[in-house]
Amino acid sequence: MDFGRPQQGERVRLRMRNLYILPTRFGWLWLAGTVLLQVVGVQMQSNGTLLLSFLMLSLFLLTLHLTHFNLQGVELACGAPAPGFAGEPVPYPVRLRCPGRSEGVRLRLGGEPPGPALSLAAGEHELAVSWTPPGRGWQRPGLLRIQTTAPLGLFCCWSRWHPQTAQLIYPARRAGPVRLLPAGSAPVVGEPALASHQDGSDDWRDLAPHRPQDSPSRLAWKLLAQGRGEYAKRFLDRPEAAPLLAPEPGVPLETALEHLSERIWSWHGRGLSYGLELNGQSVAPGRGVLHRDQCLTALACCR
Amino acid sequence: MSRAAAPLQWLTMGLLALGLLGLSPALSLSLLAFGLAVLTALKLREARSLEERRVVALLQLVCAGLLAALRPELAPSLLQGLAILMALAGLLALELGAGPDWKALLRRSLQVLLAALPIALVLFLLLPRLMPFTNFGAGQGMGAMTGLSDSMEPGSIARLAVSRQAAARVAFPLGGEPPPLEQRYWRVLVHERFDGRSWRSAAPTFARPAVGQATPPPPPPAAPGEGIQLWLIEPSGLAAVPWSGSGRPLSADLNLQRSGELLNRAPGSQRRVYALTRTADQPGWRTAPPGPVDLLLPLGENPRLEALAAGWRRLGSDRERLDAASGWFRSQPFRYTLEPGALPRQAPLDHFLFESRLGFCGHYASAFTTLMRAAGVPARVVSGYRGGQWVQPVGGTGYVDLRQADAHAWSEVWLAGEGWRRVDPTAWAAGDPLARPGASGAGIRAGGGPLDWIQQQWWGLDIAWARWWLGYDGEQQQALVARLLGEQRHLLGVVVLLAVAVSLAAGLGGLGWLGRRHRGDPLRLELERTLRAFARQGMAPAAGETLGGFARRLSQRWPSLADPLEAFVANYQQQRFAAAPSRAGRRTAHRLGRVLRRSLRTGNRPAEAVQRDHP
Numbered sequence: 001m002d003f004g005r006p007q008q009g010e011r012v013r014l015r016m017r018n019l020y021i022l023p024t025r026f027g028w029l030w031l032a033g034t035v036l037l038q039v040v041g042v043q044m045q046s047n048g049t050l051l052l053s054f055l056m057l058s059l060f061l062l063t064l065h066l067t068h069f070n071l072q073g074v075e076l077a078c079g080a081p082a083p084g085f086a087g088e089p090v091p092y093p094v095r096l097r098c099p100g101r102s103e104g105v106r107l108r109l110g111g112e113p114p115g116p117a118l119s120l121a122a123g124e125h126e127l128a129v130s131w132t133p134p135g136r137g138w139q140r141p142g143l144l145r146i147q148t149t150a151p152l153g154l155f156c157c158w159s160r161w162h163p164q165t166a167q168l169i170y171p172a173r174r175a176g177p178v179r180l181l182p183a184g185s186a187p188v189v190g191e192p193a194l195a196s197h198q199d200g201s202d203d204w205r206d207l208a209p210h211r212p213q214d215s216p217s218r219l220a221w222k223l224l225a226q227g228r229g230e231y232a233k234r235f236l237d238r239p240e241a242a243p244l245l246a247p248e249p250g251v252p253l254e255t256a257l258e259h260l261s262e263r264i265w266s267w268h269g270r271g272l273s274y275g276l277e278l279n280g281q282s283v284a285p286g287r288g289v290l291h292r293d294q295c296l297t298a299l300a301c302c303r
Numbered sequence: 304m305s306r307a308a309a310p311l312q313w314l315t316m317g318l319l320a321l322g323l324l325g326l327s328p329a330l331s332l333s334l335l336a337f338g339l340a341v342l343t344a345l346k347l348r349e350a351r352s353l354e355e356r357r358v359v360a361l362l363q364l365v366c367a368g369l370l371a372a373l374r375p376e377l378a379p380s381l382l383q384g385l386a387i388l389m390a391l392a393g394l395l396a397l398e399l400g401a402g403p404d405w406k407a408l409l410r411r412s413l414q415v416l417l418a419a420l421p422i423a424l425v426l427f428l429l430l431p432r433l434m435p436f437t438n439f440g441a442g443q444g445m446g447a448m449t450g451l452s453d454s455m456e457p458g459s460i461a462r463l464a465v466s467r468q469a470a471a472r473v474a475f476p477l478g479g480e481p482p483p484l485e486q487r488y489w490r491v492l493v494h495e496r497f498d499g500r501s502w503r504s505a506a507p508t509f510a511r512p513a514v515g516q517a518t519p520p521p522p523p524p525a526a527p528g529e530g531i532q533l534w535l536i537e538p539s540g541l542a543a544v545p546w547s548g549s550g551r552p553l554s555a556d557l558n559l560q561r562s563g564e565l566l567n568r569a570p571g572s573q574r575r576v577y578a579l580t581r582t583a584d585q586p587g588w589r590t591a592p593p594g595p596v597d598l599l600l601p602l603g604e605n606p607r608l609e610a611l612a613a614g615w616r617r618l619g620s621d622r623e624r625l626d627a628a629s630g631w632f633r634s635q636p637f638r639y640t641l642e643p644g645a646l647p648r649q650a651p652l653d654h655f656l657f658e659s660r661l662g663f664c665g666h667y668a669s670a671f672t673t674l675m676r677a678a679g680v681p682a683r684v685v686s687g688y689r690g691g692q693w694v695q696p697v698g699g700t701g702y703v704d705l706r707q708a709d710a711h712a713w714s715e716v717w718l719a720g721e722g723w724r725r726v727d728p729t730a731w732a733a734g735d736p737l738a739r740p741g742a743s744g745a746g747i748r749a750g751g752g753p754l755d756w757i758q759q760q761w762w763g764l765d766i767a768w769a770r771w772w773l774g775y776d777g778e779q780q781q782a783l784v785a786r787l788l789g790e791q792r793h794l795l796g797v798v799v800l801l802a803v804a805v806s807l808a809a810g811l812g813g814l815g816w817l818g819r820r821h822r823g824d825p826l827r828l829e830l831e832r833t834l835r836a837f838a839r840q841g842m843a844p845a846a847g848e849t850l851g852g853f854a855r856r857l858s859q860r861w862p863s864l865a866d867p868l869e870a871f872v873a874n875y876q877q878q879r880f881a882a883a884p885s886r887a888g889r890r891t892a893h894r895l896g897r898v899l900r901r902s903l904r905t906g907n908r909p910a911e912a913v914q915r916d917h918p
Binding site: 025026029030033036037039040041042043044045046047048049050051052053054055056057058059061062063065066069100103104117119149150151152153 | 353361364369373394411415421422432772775776806
């Protein structure tokens with residue numbers, strides 16, 4: 001069941017005017033079963049069958065109200081959504097305030113499959129509803145559908161709402177080429193050590209026993225010739241200034257942004273320092289979660 | 304979908320299978336129920352999605368409904384009720400998340416069931432009943448045969464098995480005692496046709512109403528003084544049902560034949576319950592004159608019998624002939640036995656009357672009736688039940704318990720001016736079980752033991768069930784409506800709608816109440832209740848005041864409350880900060896709170912009185 005006028009506004013309170021309820025297919029089937037039992041009961045003059053048929057009918061009447069009561073008076077509001085990446089499921093927080101017990105509540109955003117049925121006690125609940133944002137920037141998650149078929153699945157009661165709070169969505173992460181600009185400044189003061197401990201190819205540092213996967217060019221031929229065994233040379237990168245990341249020229253902007261997004265994410269994961277240069281806007285090199293989020297926000301809001 | 308859903312649905316299947324066990328396969332509806340149950344089980348096995356599982360629950364309910372139509376007795380009904388409850392619990396479990404446990408599920412389904420039951424009962428009790436659409440299925444079923452049969456041929460039975468199976472029960476719900484033991488003859492079949500060996504009944508095995516025959520109007524209900532006899536019979540395969548021979552049937556389904564047979568023409572002969580009035584007036588069948596068939600006798604079959612009867616033919620009246628026959632029987636050494644041995648094919652009755660003189664009721668009734676016919680007196684054999692034990696269950700209606708072993712045959716002879724008179728030639732034989740000294744009704748089966756006692760109590764319940772549940776038919780429904788509404792019958796629709804609305808509101812209110820009752824922390828609730836009591840006296844905790852500080856302030860105002868206050872606060876704090884709050888602690892809090900509030904009430908009254916006296 002999915003029709004009806006969607007509600008607008010920061011908060012919405014579900015009531016008679018904005019809740020819809022109809023029998024499900026199973027509900028119609030249930031009525032058919034009731035009629036069948038009624039016919040059998042009349043034909044066989046059997047009190048038990050007649051009573052069961054009436055009982056099924058009264059359950060039908062009763063669950064009409066019980067299903068409606070599950071959502072009646074429930075207040076919906078948005079939580080503060082955390083940023084997420086485009087193209088993958090992102091949790092969107094929805095606050096529910098239930099006046100009584102609400103059973104079998106399912107929430108669904110956009111075209112996503114409905115979530116699991118939840119039994120909510122009276123009080124405030126914050127639920128994360130998953131949705132997949134199509135693009136970057138400040139995005140609204142689209143239509144939120146709240147529905148329940150509890151307790152017997154005979155009726156479906158639902159409502160629709162457009163949550164107003166937008167969620168910041170970073171560009172999707174896609175591996176690809178990124179332009180590295182030399183930074184104007186030296187590495188971040190006080191933290192050069194971590195970046196300098198990378199294996200590289202600039203300075204000879206050490207010898208280590210040769211492993212089959214080592215390149216033959218690294219083999220210490222002189223030592224081998226002296227008959228002292230196979231050794232590989234180890235080199236070290238010179239400590240370098242943290243680069244500024246910039247969109248690769250010749251790649252469409254959106255794709256370039258996705259590449260940058262992936263690069264920032266992976267460099268953050270490896271603990272590297274980086275800066276960002278984007279459309280004249282620049283973020284000084286740095287590290288850490290706040291820095292990463294600052295860069296990703298710049299990507300998300302880039303015009 | 305809760306994890307409990309699948310086990311609950313399988314449990315329901317098991318209960319339904321148990322209910323299917325006792326079905327007779329002869330009835331097409333029971334085949335339908337069986338097929339449906341098998342399909343439901345297969346569907347349940349294959350079901351993966353929520354939708355499919357729901358359909359399984361619905362199929363289970365329909366299955367239970369079919370079973371209810373086939374097995375309306377008390378015990379199967381209890382089983383069906385349980386299956387319905389389990390099917391509903393399974394359906395509920397499908398909708399709820401994985402959370403609720405079994406107990407919560409069962410409680411919830413009981414709540415929903417109880418909330419829905421009043422509406423169902425209103426509809427069940429008040430909605431007018433429809434008559435069956437067709438007579439489809441009439442005369443089917445009832446595979447079990449009783450000790451009675453429409454053909455009686457005692458000569459071929461060498462040994463009569465005594466079956467303790469239940470045959471029927473008759474209760475007298477409006478009070479009153481059964482007739483005395485020697486008067487308890489419950490007639491079923493009248494055998495008029497005699498071919499020399501066997502007696503046959505003229506009535507059909509099943510009463511089939513003619514197509515297009517209008518349903519007779521229901522007979523008027525019993526007048527207040529008439530009394531009621533309520534019959535509950537086991538399946539017999541016969542259309543004729545037992546009755547005492549007097550009284551008037553209270554159902555349109557029962558048809559009283561001219562011969563005194565009571566035929567049940569309900570379709571399917573499913574009804575096992577019927578009621579008759581308990582009048583003592585002379586019923587019409589007693590005075591219905593005999594036909595030529597009542598004198599028919601194949602001549603030459605039993606020459607010695609005919610010779611004996613020929614002597615009585617010369618007597619003047621039928622009454623004298625009857626007396627002569629009775630005198631002759633008493634003078635001969637006849638003995639009652641259940642193992643008389645088979646009679647010869649040649650002149651069987653001669654052999655019985657003049658040589659073996661051993662037999663059971665069938666022999667005596669058969670020989671005596673033949674003798675009377677040979678002597679020119681219209682006579683016939685009647686079979687039914689004799690005696691029966693009077694059982695008074697604890698706190699229930701007393702009933703006469705008839706077993707298959709109580710099956711009996713006797714004779715009826717036509718006496719001019721009197722009508723059909725019952726003559727029981729078995730009573731003239733030595734060793735008749737009913738005539739034995741000391742063989743009063745209770746004495747015969749006194750040595751039953753506790754199992755028999757339990758069975759008798761159960762049957763007492765069964766009688767009550769039959770009376771109140773199976774006996775509730777269209778006529779009862781109309782009587783109820785007439786009692787409720789009197790002349791205002793046209794208002795029935797409005798009344799039904801109103802009653803449904805009221806029961807719906809009550810059910811919803813009850814569910815809401817049940818849901819609310821368990822809300823919140825009981826310890827906190829107790830504290831708030833106590834604080835409210837103090838607030839009514841104008842004492843409320845100040846902002847930021849601890850419970851201990853507030854208690855000190857309270858005990859300054861009411862020094863007499865210091866002790867209960869201290870105990871209450873100490874217990875509250877101990878429970879509040881306990882690692883695992885206990886049920887005993889909650890109970891203590893409840894008790895202490897009550898003590899405190901009571902001391903507040905009793906402690907205040909004198910003070911207020913003093914203030915009022917000295918303003």
